[in-house]
Amino acid sequence: MKKQLMTILTVVMALVMIFTLAACEKKPDPNGSEPVVPDKTDPAPSKQDPPPVGDKTIHVYTRDSASGTREGFEAVIGFKGELTEKANEVSSNGTMAQQVGQDVNGIGYVSLVTNFAENNLKPLSYEGVEATEANVINGTYTLKRPFCFTTRAADDYKSEEQKQIVAAFLAYMTDSKEGREVVVAAGGITDVEGGKPWNEIKKNHPIVDQDNSALTIVCGGSTSVEKCVKAALESFQGIAGNVQFKLDQTGSGDGWARVLGDEKDGPNASDIGFASRKFKEDKEPVGTAMRSEAFCQDAIVAVVHKDNPLSNVTKDDLYKIFTGATATWDEVGK
Amino acid sequence: MSASKLKKIMNRAGGTKKETMASTSHSSEISQRDHIAFALEDVNLFYGDFQALRDITFDLPAHQVTAFIGPSGCGKSTLLRCFNRMNDLIDNCRIEGAIYRNGVNINSDSVDVVDLRTHVGMVFQQPNPFPKSIYDNVAYGLVCQGVRSKKVLDEAVASSLKKAALWDEVKDHLRRDATQLSGGQQQRLCIARAIALQPDVILMDEPTSALDPIATARIEDLITQLKEEYTIVIVTHSMSQAARISDKTAFFLLGDLIEFGPTDDIFQNPRDTRTEDYITGKFG
């Protein structure tokens, strides 16, 4: 009898193992994004959950406190300080996109530059207005904020060449037609036609015609801007003597600190600091910076999993969801 | 003449144990005579608080085979290791008294132990060739001394192996690993290894107890040949072995030297009852 039991047990375990392995293999394919090892938060990243039906609990996702996107979102929706305790904090735009894309009952907010399809997300209309570049430009989509940069003080760069190459890059990205094109292609919102041809602008920046492979432009700050800035840097590299760059994006709060604040001389010192909001005049004065302005607009888009039937939210809906007043999906909009 | 004094005199000639007496210069002088390899005087040895050897005094003859016999734990191996100061390696071992060799007390601090050991070789109970080739084993001692000349080493290796009656069996396989040899061959290799340094004395601690009878017989024959050139001291558990191959025998019991004399005398006419009891097998 024992022998039989052993055999049965072995066969059962083998079947279980094979089954789970097969399921494990299949996981990566369906949506093209990877099955992330779940972190300590509750939502189980499983695709086998049934679509959000009326009474499922809403899983709220938010960004960490250094995030400019969070500040922008909280400012427009108006729930600052009242965020529900059950919200899951993530530390970057990309992680937010990924997590909500794997949680059928999740809701969060990301930058418009995010690739929704690839991340399994559905962007929600805000107050009946779709989140598109056109709607941002014509002012009907109001959940928006500027992408801004600031730099070190003009005399605070470690060499004259460093300063010049930074200035050249910013001129390219912000003023030139070609640079603006790149930013737009990456999802930022700005007026391409209003830019000047690079061939003209580069006359003021002769450094781009030298070999700059020994120089590195170091950027820090907002994670939402990373896509636009990286695209701009990559296209700049080829026309600026192969200048190297390093992006260490950790959140808008660090942008100013690393160029003008108390981290500017430490190991995280950067050349350009980015934020997905305006720099605050009291806490982040930018008067001494070599250059400081907004280089494009961005929209914040509330997103849910693509299987979620919801398609539009109002400011009130979002307020209730993010403060925890609305706890389940069937209560949204009531 | 007191009985004790009588005993002392008899021991000098190879008789029984004598009492302690201050006669350092005497022993030293004796050890310089050709026919004496070691002159021991009042040797006491302690492992911590435990006394393993008590007042050992006798003269070890040169160019003879001397056997140390006695029951387990009587101190014979311990005494053997005194002759090449291998007891120094044991942490809590303390020795008093003198062992004279060529007029010098080998226990004194001024003696170079490393040098001593090139003159007093040792073969162990378990054959312990190094995991190297046969050639490298035999040449080891000389290489440590600094001998580099291949010619010199080759000659030394060949002559040692011949003297150890192993040459014919291994002369075509000198590079083979020594651990490949049989037990008996390994022991002869160890003997060759010790001989390569051209010592005066070869100490053997139960050299055949791990070997089969045939290998044992070969080694015993070898020992009988070697005594022409070397002084041999052999510790053995086998009284028949002692009777077969040794010239002199010393009987130890619980750290004391009970009797020392010509082998025939010890075995046929033991003076002490304890000796007689041991030999007839009443204990040990």
Added chain:
Amino acid sequence: MTRIRKIKDTVMQSFTWIASGISAWVLVAILVFIFSNGWKLLDRSVLFGDYHAKNIVSGFSDEHDVNATFTPPEPLEDDEVISTRFGFAVRDEIDKEKNHVHTLTWVDDHSPLRNGKITTAGPTQGKPAPFKAGMNINKLIFIDSSGEEITVGRLKQQSPQEWIPILERDARQITEFHGKEPGGGMRGSLVATLMLIGLSLLFSVPIGIFAAIYLYAIAKQNRLTMFVRSSIELLAGVPSIIFSMMGITLIFPIIQLFGASGQSIILGSLTMAVLLLPVLIRQTEEALRSVPSSYAQASLALGATQTETLFRVVLPSARNGIFSACLLAVSRIIGESAALIFTMGTAIQDSPSVGSGATSLAVQIYVLMGGENPNFELASAISIVILILVLALNLTVKVVSALSDKKGKA
């Protein structure tokens, strides 16, 4: 046996089965996961290619033969768009960072676009610019029949279906090409890991062996020795992140002697060397202890000194154990990440040098997974490489041990 006892016995046995089954399954699951994600990525360009993408800007000065026609060797997929005038095909794809890119899927050998020269200032200026399948096109600039400069491509918000027809129709002379050679390789980290292993062993093995010899043979068994031994044991249990803190504070001034500053491979190696010392010392001492004491006795009885005995007899006999200890150390180095993140840095380098920072393979995985868009495939591919390395190391230990044992038996 009563029935109840029988059942109990069976149940307990089945628990042991289940426990082993779970362990085995977890191991297999990890392997399956890594292989399923990373295996298809492993090819020469990933193993030996640069990580960082190269942005190419090239110019064309020769006149093209504007009437040439090119045909692809094989029929195209549905979403590939071909330029028959210039001999290439493009497809809209999603790259690993979830961005749209226009990838070259085919380039004819005689395509005029292969004749570009790099215009970026620097040592590569004027050299032939690459234009081959696998690269991304950002934009093409051409002159049309009226002499105007027109730009087409992804950066103009055009899909390949939109801009290739414009190119075909209007282009008289292509003047500029902006594109990207995608990177995504691990060569830099592979080289950095090898350098790290070499330097770490260079520092830690001699010190470790000599310290082990000291503890084994030379130190007197007194309180001081016990203290030294306990400290070494304690050090073996310290979490590696603490070593990295120690590295950037204590070891930092030492490496300035070597001329390096800041995060560098040399700083990482020295930190790793300290990390490995306790393990090496302990293992070497055990290897020494496993050498039969009869060898040492025989050697000393032959008139060898203490150190001659150690170095001529004991150490060579212990070499298998020491070798295993070294290989264990190498496995540890390959798998280490916490101690290296601060001391070697997290900037992936394509051409690492000893005096500047780089990433080892494990740290590259950390960087890939920690960014905005975790690059699971490349991380899995690197994991496969790491597993293969560790497997090879273990096999080497076994083979070498067996061989040197065999040498005895030959």
